[in-house]
Amino acid sequence: MRTTLPRTERTIRRSLLRAAALYCALIIVAWCALFPILWALSGSLKTAAEIGRPNLLPAQPQWSNYAEVFTLMPFWRMFANTVLYAGAVTAGQVFFCSLAGYAFARLPFRGRDTVFLLYLTTLMVPLTVTVIPQFIIMRVLGWTDTPWAMIVPGLFGTAFGTYLMRQFFAGLPADLEEAAVLDGCSPWRIYWRILLPHTTPALMVLAVLTWVNVWNDFLWPLVMIQRPAIATLTLGLVWTQGQHVSRWPVLMAASILMLAPLIILYVVAQRSFIRGITMTGMGGR
Amino acid sequence: MSTRASALQRRRAHAGRLFVLPNLAALLVFMAFPLGYSLYLSFTRSDLFRPATFVGTANYRHLLDDPLFGIALRNTVVFTLGSVLPTVVISLGIAGLLNRKLKGIAVFRTIIFVPLAVSAVVMAVVWQFVFNTDNGLLNIMLGWVGLGPVPWLVDPHWAMVSLCLVSVWKGVPFATVVLLAAMGGIDENLYEAARIDGAGELRRFFAITLPLIRGALSFVVIISTISAFQAFDQVYVLTGGNGGPESATYVLGIMLFQHAFGFGEFGYACALAWVMFAILLVLTGLQLRRSRQENS
Amino acid sequence: MATVEFDQVSRHFPGTDHPAVDNLELAIGDGEFLVLVGPSGCGKSTSLRMLAGLESVDAGRILIGGTDVTDADPKQRDIAMVFQNYALYPHMTVAQNMGFALKTARRPRAEIRERVAEAARMLDLEPLLGRKPKDLSGGQRQRVAMGRAIVRHPQVFLMDEPLSNLDAALRVQTRNQIAALQRRLGTTTVYVTHDQVEAMTMGDRVAVLRDGVLQQCAPPRELYRDPANVFVAGFLGTPPMNLFELPVHDGSVTLGDWMIRLPRTVAAAGPRIVVGIRPEHLSRCTEAGVRIEVSLVEDLGADAYVHGRVDGAGPVIARADPHDPPPRGSRVRLAAGPEHLRYFDSSGQRLS
Numbered sequence: 035m036r037t038t039l040p041r042t043e044r045t046i047r048r049s050l051l052r053a054a055a056l057y058c059a060l061i062i063v064a065w066c067a068l069f070p071i072l073w074a075l076s077g078s079l080k081t082a083a084e085i086g087r088p089n090l091l092p093a094q095p096q097w098s099n100y101a102e103v104f105t106l107m108p109f110w111r112m113f114a115n116t117v118l119y120a121g122a123v124t125a126g127q128v129f130f131c132s133l134a135g136y137a138f139a140r141l142p143f144r145g146r147d148t149v150f151l152l153y154l155t156t157l158m159v160p161l162t163v164t165v166i167p168q169f170i171i172m173r174v175l176g177w178t179d180t181p182w183a184m185i186v187p188g189l190f191g192t193a194f195g196t197y198l199m200r201q202f203f204a205g206l207p208a209d210l211e212e213a214a215v216l217d218g219c220s221p222w223r224i225y226w227r228i229l230l231p232h233t234t235p236a237l238m239v240l241a242v243l244t245w246v247n248v249w250n251d252f253l254w255p256l257v258m259i260q261r262p263a264i265a266t267l268t269l270g271l272v273w274t275q276g277q278h279v280s281r282w283p284v285l286m287a288a289s290i291l292m293l294a295p296l297i298i299l300y301v302v303a304q305r306s307f308i309r310g311i312t313m314t315g316m317g318g319r
Numbered sequence: 320m321s322t323r324a325s326a327l328q329r330r331r332a333h334a335g336r337l338f339v340l341p342n343l344a345a346l347l348v349f350m351a352f353p354l355g356y357s358l359y360l361s362f363t364r365s366d367l368f369r370p371a372t373f374v375g376t377a378n379y380r381h382l383l384d385d386p387l388f389g390i391a392l393r394n395t396v397v398f399t400l401g402s403v404l405p406t407v408v409i410s411l412g413i414a415g416l417l418n419r420k421l422k423g424i425a426v427f428r429t430i431i432f433v434p435l436a437v438s439a440v441v442m443a444v445v446w447q448f449v450f451n452t453d454n455g456l457l458n459i460m461l462g463w464v465g466l467g468p469v470p471w472l473v474d475p476h477w478a479m480v481s482l483c484l485v486s487v488w489k490g491v492p493f494a495t496v497v498l499l500a501a502m503g504g505i506d507e508n509l510y511e512a513a514r515i516d517g518a519g520e521l522r523r524f525f526a527i528t529l530p531l532i533r534g535a536l537s538f539v540v541i542i543s544t545i546s547a548f549q550a551f552d553q554v555y556v557l558t559g560g561n562g563g564p565e566s567a568t569y570v571l572g573i574m575l576f577q578h579a580f581g582f583g584e585f586g587y588a589c590a591l592a593w594v595m596f597a598i599l600l601v602l603t604g605l606q607l608r609r610s611r612q613e614n615s
Numbered sequence: 616m617a618t619v620e621f622d623q624v625s626r627h628f629p630g631t632d633h634p635a636v637d638n639l640e641l642a643i644g645d646g647e648f649l650v651l652v653g654p655s656g657c658g659k660s661t662s663l664r665m666l667a668g669l670e671s672v673d674a675g676r677i678l679i680g681g682t683d684v685t686d687a688d689p690k691q692r693d694i695a696m697v698f699q700n701y702a703l704y705p706h707m708t709v710a711q712n713m714g715f716a717l718k719t720a721r722r723p724r725a726e727i728r729e730r731v732a733e734a735a736r737m738l739d740l741e742p743l744l745g746r747k748p749k750d751l752s753g754g755q756r757q758r759v760a761m762g763r764a765i766v767r768h769p770q771v772f773l774m775d776e777p778l779s780n781l782d783a784a785l786r787v788q789t790r791n792q793i794a795a796l797q798r799r800l801g802t803t804t805v806y807v808t809h810d811q812v813e814a815m816t817m818g819d820r821v822a823v824l825r826d827g828v829l830q831q832c833a834p835p836r837e838l839y840r841d842p843a844n845v846f847v848a849g850f851l852g853t854p855p856m857n858l859f860e861l862p863v864h865d866g867s868v869t870l871g872d873w874m875i876r877l878p879r880t881v882a883a884a885g886p887r888i889v890v891g892i893r894p895e896h897l898s899r900c901t902e903a904g905v906r907i908e909v910s911l912v913e914d915l916g917a918d919a920y921v922h923g924r925v926d927g928a929g930p931v932i933a934r935a936d937p938h939d940p941p942p943r944g945s946r947v948r949l950a951a952g953p954e955h956l957r958y959f960d961s962s963g964q965r966l967s
Contacts, residue, residue, distance in 0.1 A: 056419075056421060059416055060421075060424075063413055063416065063427075064427055067431045067433055069456070070442065070445050071445065073448070073449060074448060087459075088456070130342045131342060133338045133339075134338055134341075134343070137335040137339045141331050141332065141334055142331060142335065143331075143332040143339075146335065149339070153346065156346065156350045156354075159350070160549050160592075160595065160599060163596050164354060165579075166360065166585055166589055166592065167352070167589075168353050169579075170356070170585070171349075171352075187345070189345070190342055190344065190345035191345060191346075192346075193350065221331055221338070249438065250441075252438075252439070252555075253551055253552060253576075268440045271440065271444060272555075285444060285448070286448060289441050297436060297437065300433065307435060308496055311497060312497060506702065508700060511669050511689075511702065512696070512702040512763075513715070515668075515694065517690035517716050517719045517720055518719050519690075522719060526715070531705070
């Protein structure tokens with residue numbers, strides 16, 4: 035029978051205290067992160083009179099606020115538009131950026147590295163510089179206030195997306211495709227065959243980042259769109275906010291409706307989100 | 320080299336060019352060309368109705384005299400400092416807090432990073448509600464401790480504070496993720512050696528963690544600065560497109576939008592955009608050079 | 616007096632089925648060089664880390680210099696540690712690495728400089744003081760890690776496989792340097808390694824661990840000559856001791872065609888016992904002994920070993936005359952004197 039001497043009470047208490055302090059700090063930070071959203075949620079279920087009171091839980095949840103959102107703005111229309119734009123651009127980005135990324139990483143063509151350098155330089159250019167000429171181009175093409183303006187510019191991919199995919203492809207072991215090359219496989223087939231199993235994490239990251247970017251975009255829709263029929267959700271919210279300035283319960287309900295899909299996406303695709311952010315961090319190093 | 324090999328090379332090169340073409344074309348049309356065109360426009364007088372007329376450096380000269388530019392520049396600098404500095408400091412602290420093995424820490428990480436996903440614009444609307452002088456949560460909470468209501472979005476000084484607050488709230492999770500990732504790359508043994516050498520938790524943080532994440536820190540500062548300098552979305556929604564109470568939140572992004580799409584003065588707006596770009600290049604260059612010197 | 620004591624120390628990692636360290640009882644004298652050796656997973660590193668304060672203790676006490684440090688922070692224990700991968704602070708110079716602990720303790724700058732210089736002299740690090748770890752070779756980094764430990768003038772040195780990242784030649788050289796250094800400084804040292812050659816050549820005493828349980832702790836010679844169990848017998852020595860598990864008939868065992876009479880106490884131990892014979896104790900004989908067919912000859916120049924097989928008992932290795940080793944395929948007769956035979960019971964424990 036072993037003689038066991040237990041840890042002293044003092045040290046057990048000390049480590050518990052430390053853990054408690056840590057959890058306290060974490061809870062405070064978590065509260066700071068969530069409280070605006072929680073407050074909006076609470077406000078969305080209150081009456082207009084109740085809105086100024088500090089209670090988190092409304093006396094009687096006014097689900098009618100949510101119903102009213104649909105009368106104040108063509109929510110479903112805008113939702114559909116946003117899904118269309120985000121979906122189209124994401125699909126295009128993922129396809130064309132991975133294709134180009136593969137080419138830059140693995141296919142030998144003259145001037146490849148200089149062109150890629152060009153890509154890298156455009157990464158630094160801020161949005162503000164290019165937005166005006168982009169607007170003018172859209173005008174010249176007659177695409178202002180049409181879905182084309184929302185879809186086409188991003189459809190064939192951006193420099194960032196290609197950069198991301200190229201880095202990823204460059205990191206894949208070369209022997210994956212060497213066997214296929216020796217077998218005489220066409221580059222297209224190699225891309226298609228390698229693509230499916232091995233690049234899914236990078237594709238996920240790119241898809242999530244692109245989707246969220248288009249979904250949340252504000253400046254470009256603001257500049258391009260006048261008709262509610264093709265407007266995005268963010269634009270719609272700001273218009274509604276401008277028209278119904280102090281109708282907080284309904285505005286909060288609208289906000290919650292717009293936040294919900296992204297939060298759900300985040301909870302589901304959390305890892306891709308985080309990886310996407312850290313990949314940009316790595317690239318910056 | 321056999322002809323078969325070079326035929327293979329040629330086929331692959333051809334495919335390469337083909338694969339890159341759509342992407343490159345889009346980049347040229349929507350990125351490279353606008354870049355050059357906006358530079359050209361900055362030397363013209365141009366608007367929606369009349370074609371561009373060359374005016375040399377008139378736009379730039381006017382910019383220097385323009386009191387609006389002075390106001391916007393000053394506000395932008397204040398906003399940039401007021402949001403980047405707290406963002407960096409707070410996210411350092413939070414990353415340090417999250418960088419440990421504690422039960423349930425994954426849940427906290429998920430919660431704390433939620434602001435990453437949500438739209439800045441929608442959140443601006445929500446924050447408007449929080450900042451509301453009569454009904455907003457912040458003033459309610461201040462009332463609990465006996466402090467008077469703060470005119471968050473109405474008073475010029477407080478409006479800038481509110482703006483910074485929202486930016487920090489949105490920016491901290493991004494910075495935290497990057498810094499946390501960098502911290503995670505630090506060898507655990509280094510901390511053990513430091514513990515044996517007598518370093519407590521704070522000393523370990525300043526003597527080991529901080530120096531070893533310099534690269535990521537530099538990245539965060541640069542990205543945050545660039546984004547704050549050009550800020551538009553949350554400013555427009557929170558305090559309007561005219562620069563808020565007494566132009567307190569009239570930043571460069573708002574000025575640009577106003578002149579381009581409000582007044583229709585494309586040439587002037589492009590000149591403004593290029594000046595902003597130039598300032599950013601200088602700032603980024605300085606920051607990069609400083610971090611390179613530190614690393615040598 | 617910097618003695619170290621492990622008093623019934625245990626550590627059980629949650630989620631594992633047996634303890635990493637099981638009731639370790641070990642007393643290390645002041646100035647002693649003690650080696651903890653064993654295969655991976657035996658608990659030697661865990662024991663060292665518990666001594667350092669990097670690993671919590673589930674049961675038992677750890678004492679340094681007579682003081683109970685079981686729950687004390689590493690910094691309160693007055694110890695210094697050399698890690699397997701050196702754990703040098705990459706952003707600091709060699710001098711700053713070595714001075715870090717003293718700086719943290721807020722010692723005066725002059726004192727830090729002097730102590731760092733002293734350690735640098737001892738380890739030939741003076742020309743490297745301004746360099747960063749990434750500009751150093753593996754051997755230099757190892758010396759800096761040692762220097763960082765020496766500067767502290769601690770009560771106890773802890774070393775966690777400090778030589779395993781060095782190439783073979785450097786390892787031998789550094790091994791001797793460490794042993795010489797320890798003798799010169801006289802600091803109690805606890806040294807962990809998986810390499811039994813290191814253990815045998817460096818330690819005043821060697822503690823052999825297996826699956827968290829201490830098998831034997833004794834000076835190297837004693838471990839070699841009088842192993843406490845089958846595991847220790849087979850672990851130390853290259854090539855390893857020959858071990859044969861044989862049934863006991865009538866007070867003797869039969870190895871092939873060699874009948875070995877057992878001492879009375881051994882014969883009474885049970886129906887089966889294990890007989891151990893070291894390769895260097897098997898010599899050619901004309902009568903008695905066991906006859907084997909040589910299946911392989913290892914000619915190492917200064918030494919030669921023949922490999923064979925005994926029917927019903929297993930493989931056997933014997934040292935042969937390097938100038939005239941028996942050829943492959945030949946038959947030889949081998950025997951060892953009774954003083955070289957070691958007996959173990961069927962559970963592996965030594966029978967004397």
